[in-house]
Amino acid sequence: MRRHRLVAFFLVTYGISWGLPGLAFLLSALTGAFEVSLREYSPLMYLTIWAPAISAFIVIGITQGWVGIQAYAKRLLHWKVSWVWYVVVLLGVPLMNLLAAVMTQVTGGSWLAVPTIPISTFLVVALLKGTEGPFEEFGWRGFALPLLQRRYSGLRAAVILGFLWMLWHVPGFFVETVMTGAMQGNSAIVLLRLFIGGIAATITMTVIYNGSGGSIPLMFLWHWLSNLPYPWEARAGISLMQDVLGIVVAIVLVLALRRRYLGRENLYTDVTPGAPEPAWQKD
Numbered sequence: 709m710r711r712h713r714l715v716a717f718f719l720v721t722y723g724i725s726w727g728l729p730g731l732a733f734l735l736s737a738l739t740g741a742f743e744v745s746l747r748e749y750s751p752l753m754y755l756t757i758w759a760p761a762i763s764a765f766i767v768i769g770i771t772q773g774w775v776g777i778q779a780y781a782k783r784l785l786h787w788k789v790s791w792v793w794y795v796v797v798l799l800g801v802p803l804m805n806l807l808a809a810v811m812t813q814v815t816g817g818s819w820l821a822v823p824t825i826p827i828s829t830f831l832v833v834a835l836l837k838g839t840e841g842p843f844e845e846f847g848w849r850g851f852a853l854p855l856l857q858r859r860y861s862g863l864r865a866a867v868i869l870g871f872l873w874m875l876w877h878v879p880g881f882f883v884e885t886v887m888t889g890a891m892q893g894n895s896a897i898v899l900l901r902l903f904i905g906g907i908a909a910t911i912t913m914t915v916i917y918n919g920s921g922g923s924i925p926l927m928f929l930w931h932w933l934s935n936l937p938y939p940w941e942a943r944a945g946i947s948l949m950q951d952v953l954g955i956v957v958a959i960v961l962v963l964a965l966r967r968r969y970l971g972r973e974n975l976y977t978d979v980t981p982g983a984p985e986p987a988w989q990k991d
Contacts, residue, residue, distance in 0.1 A: 713986065714855045717760075717767050718872060721847060724759035726879050728752075746880075749836065757840050760847025760876075767851070768979070771986040779980035783850065789920040796916060797926060801933040804957070808949040809938075815949070830937075838932045845927040848873055849917055854977045862914055862970035863962060870910030874903045905951045908958035909934075911970070915961050918969040922976030 729744070729752055736744045746753050755762075768776045848869060856865035878899065913930060920926050961970070968974055 713767050713771055714852060717763050717847065717852055717855075720763040720766055721760045722876065724762060725756045725876060729756055748840075754839070758843045760844045760851075762847075764847040764851035772980055772983055776980045776983045779983035780850070783922070783924050783981070784846070785925070786921070786923045787925050789923045789926060793916055793920045793923070793926060797930050797933065801930060802936075802938065804953050805934075805936075805938055805950070808947055808953050811949040811953075812947045834932075834936055837935050837937070841935050842928040842931040844873075845924060845931050849913060849927040850924040851979055853914065853917060854922060854975075854979050857918075857975040858977045861972050862918055862975050863911065863966060865975075866911045866914040866970065867907055869914075870907030871903060873910060874906035877902065877906070901948075901951055905954055908951075908954040911958040912954070912961060915965055915969045918974055918976050922978065 729746060732744045732752065736742055744752065746756065764780070765777060768780050772779075852872075853865060853869055856869055859865070860868065881895075881898065881902075913927060916930065917923070917927060
C-alpha cells in the first residue's frame, strides 16, 4: 500500500461501497434472517456514500500514521480562499440549475414549478443532503485528484477521475438507492450520459480545486449545491439540459483556462501538507 496509495484508495473505496453491501444482500437472500436496504438515509447507504472519505483516511493512516491523518484533517478547514471562487460556486451552481430548468421548460419539458414546500422543509432536506454526497469529496478531490495530478496534466487527471467516479456510481442504478430514477430511458444512453456528464463536472471541479489551492470544503460546497432539490424544480432527476450546460461549461474552461489550471503548472498536488511522505511511494 505504501508503494501504490492511489490504487489502494480505489480498491478500498470500491470494496467498501459495493463489496460490503453486496455481501449483505447475499447473506440476506441466503438466510432470510434480515432485510438489507440501500435507500436514502439508511445506514448502509451512508457507508456506501462515505466510502471514499473512509478509504482516504485508511490509506493515509496506514502509510503515514497519525501525523498524516492530522495533516490531512487540517485541510478540511481550508476555507480561506479567494472570494472569486466562492462566487463561482455559490452563484454558479444554482444559476446553472435554474438555467437548465428554464431551457427544459422552453424546449417543451416540465421543470419549472412554483415553489410549494415550506422553507423549513427545504432547509431540513438541504441539511440532510449535506450528509450524503458531499462527503465523497474528502476522497475523490481531497486524496485522489492531487495524486493523479502528480502523474498527469490537470485535464487528463480530471478525465481519469471523472471516469472512475462515475464507474463507482453505476451499481446504484441497478438497485434501489438514492440514484434510482435519477435518469430514465435506455440503459446505454443513461450510462453514456452519466459518464460524459460526470467527466464534464470533474473538469469544472478540477479548475475550481486548483484555483482555490486545493480547498476540500469548497468541493464539499460545490457537491452539496449540485445535489440540492431546488424549490423551482417540477421533478427530480438530471435533465438533458443540465448535461448540455455542464458539457458547455467544461469545454469553455478547457479552452480558456487549460494552461492555467488544467495543464502541468498551478496544480495542487499535496495530500498531507507538512507531513513526511511514505518511503518508496509510487502513487
